[in-house]
Amino acid sequence: MTTQEPGDTGESWAGDGSWSDESEFTGWEEFGDDADGDSGGARLPVLAVVGRPNVGKSSLVNRFLGRREAVVQDIPGVTRDRVSYDALWNGRKFSVVDTGGWEPDAAGLQQSVAAQAERAMKSADAVLVVIDTTVGATAAEEALARVLRRSKVPVILVANKVDDERLMADAAALWSLGLGEPIPVSALHGRGSGDLLDAVLAALPEAPMDKFGFGGGGPRRVALVGKPNVGKSSLLNKLTGEWRSVVHDVAGTTVDPVDSLVELDGEVWRFVDTAGLRRRVNQASGMEYYASLRTQSALEAAEVAIVLIDSSEPLSEQDQRVISMVADSGRALVLALNKADLVDADRREEITRELERGLNRVPWAQQLNISAETGRGVHRIAPALRTALESWDRRVPTGRLNSWLGELIAATPPPVRGGRQPRVLFATQAANRPPTFVLFTTGFLEAGYRRFIERRLREDFSFTGSPVRVNVRVREKRGRK
Incomplete structure (x- = not known):
């Protein structure tokens, strides 16, 4: 686990953060x-x-x-x-x-x-x-x-x-x-x-000419999001191996998103530490308003988000709002339950029940127990990110998708609506990042049946850690000549 700042050791600085001697x-x-x-x-x-x-x-x-x-x-x-x-x-x-x-x-x-x-x-x-x-x-x-x-x-x-x-x-x-x-x-x-x-x-030293702007490619972008004071900056410092972000007991210490290149398991990632989200953007004001906008922009620019949750406290409405924001953005998601070193056996049982009730919208997200302070469980982050991004990038061939869908509908046909049973004509994957599927039907499909198809898509095609969207397009009958 290395960082892009190998020389940043801080050896010439006094312990109180000031310069110990100008000559240094x-x-x-x-x-x-x-x-x-x-x-x-x-x-x-x-x-x-x-x-x-x-x-x-x-x-x-x-x-x-x-x-x-x-x-x-x-x-x-x-x-x-x-x-x-x-x-x-x-x-x-x-x-x-x-x-x-x-x-x-x-x-x-x-x-x-x-x-x-x-x-x-x-x-x-x-x-x-x-x-x-x-x-x-x-x-x-x-x-x-x-x-x-x-x-x-x-x-x-x-x-x-x-x-x-x-x-x-x-x-x-x-x-x-x-x-x-x-x-x-x-x-x-x-x-x-x-x-x-x-x-x-x-x-500045000479740099190569850039004729095409900033271009694409580069390391995969990971956004660290969560409510204030859950340990986002501490986790970034642990991953980089150096004091990259200011950490303090005061909630809301981070204001601007902080980018850092981090090498995990032989692969370079770009981690973005964001400001903690206290309330909805339209309810915030002043510095908090602009910090919330930067957090949303960082999330939109990211490919996968790590939502940090303080496992030593009950799951709050703020946590659920942050998770919903990530799910609505269509980004891959990993849930990191931080401060696991502060949790006893009784609290673990409470957490399990809270997560079953509070995270019913994102049951597909991977959950990791970590401690940003001690580094416990941090080694599991890179495999979880790879799994989520592989699902986020995955495409299912149209032929294979329709064969699978035909077998699924034959075993469990859609419910009757208005005295008629809608037929699914065919399906296609319209996009990935996130995987988006379109079903062409002769009638409207109930929301419960669409969720059933989404769940089976996850199970059979391994869309772990990524949202899956299922859209329905109803085809009208052609009029007689």
């Missing part, structure tokens, strides 16, 4: 093998975007991407993890890492956020320092500048929030940091973003 920060070139982007060939250059809280880092990242990907709100501390995105400029592709706000005297949750920013800087090919021009350089930014001046990594200094010419003089005052020429930009309006991207490409 000079050897960044030895961490040049880190890559959070696609690894299908040459490694993508990595740009780390750092700065104090609420200086516009995520807004600038969205400007680079050309879309609103990172969650942005006018309060400090929205971004907490280091989140990687693939960016493209002038035909060249690179990975941009958005980080939480860094402060030298951070404590508690903010200390963990700052440590993630430090890891991003340590493993990057270039560092982009964002400063709020309307505030100017603070003591925290001067401390950051002292460390960056001693390092060998290229640094790009950005004077953000320069919305008009009146702030150009304030931007020029940032020369005093000794990090080179400050580039005035406005992440909100896009002013100067083209010049900044040109400077980014000049600072």
Whole structure:
């Protein structure tokens, strides 16, 4: 079980997440093998975007991407993890890492956020320092500048929030940091973003030209979803073998989806840690609303979802809502009952009864007992994902499907409706991902009979871990000439 960040050991950092000595920060070139982007060939250059809280880092990242990907709100501390995105400029592709706000005297949750920013800087090919021009350089930014001046990594200094010419003089005052020429930009309006991207490409190592965009292929995408504080980030950290996501007792620590390439059983997967879903999207507001939208987008971009359930607590309405969302999206599904190390024998019996009642909509999903904290049962995740994806991709030949359906209907014909028994003329598999079957009939089939056909399809063609959809199309009789 390895990760795409072999150099990210954190050995040069103090135990409290701060820098123990500025001199320890000079050897960044030895961490040049880190890559959070696609690894299908040459490694993508990595740009780390750092700065104090609420200086516009995520807004600038969205400007680079050309879309609103990172969650942005006018309060400090929205971004907490280091989140990687693939960016493209002038035909060249690179990975941009958005980080939480860094402060030298951070404590508690903010200390963990700052440590993630430090890891991003340590493993990057270039560092982009964002400063709020309307505030100017603070003591925290001067401390950051002292460390960056001693390092060998290229640094790009950005004077953000320069919305008009009146702030150009304030931007020029940032020369005093000794990090080179400050580039005035406005992440909100896009002013100067083209010049900044040109400077980014000049600072980053050469990357192969990308003439066809981002293309398909690559590792299979796995979304980690669930209600807040069930252990999604802890599981991602256990799988990657390093501290990839911020973990804290505060529910809702993760806001942006966090991508990580993980090797399990000799195969590389792209895991996406998502924000915990508290309520329906239309009932959420502010940061929680945008985090819910990002979670839904991550689920739509994934191929299989791992829904984490806290087995030490009763199955809640939130758990059932998350499971229903995954089933409605048509993605393959694996249920991971986390915190199994906290469950005694009596609680196991209660869980069995709760799952029989609460998971009657997805009886086809595989269930795994795991512990993200201790690693118990985590080795079973990769085989379960492969089984679910094989079912999700499976196609049944039309000839074999109709032979099977003829035998099934002969043994159990559809119920009579309106005094007449509908006939099934033929069937075909219209699509996979998820498997979707269309039955052409002479009359309407009852919902119970459609569920019966779906259940037998699962049993006879091994659609384990994947939703199966059965649609009915009624053919009208032709009128007489």
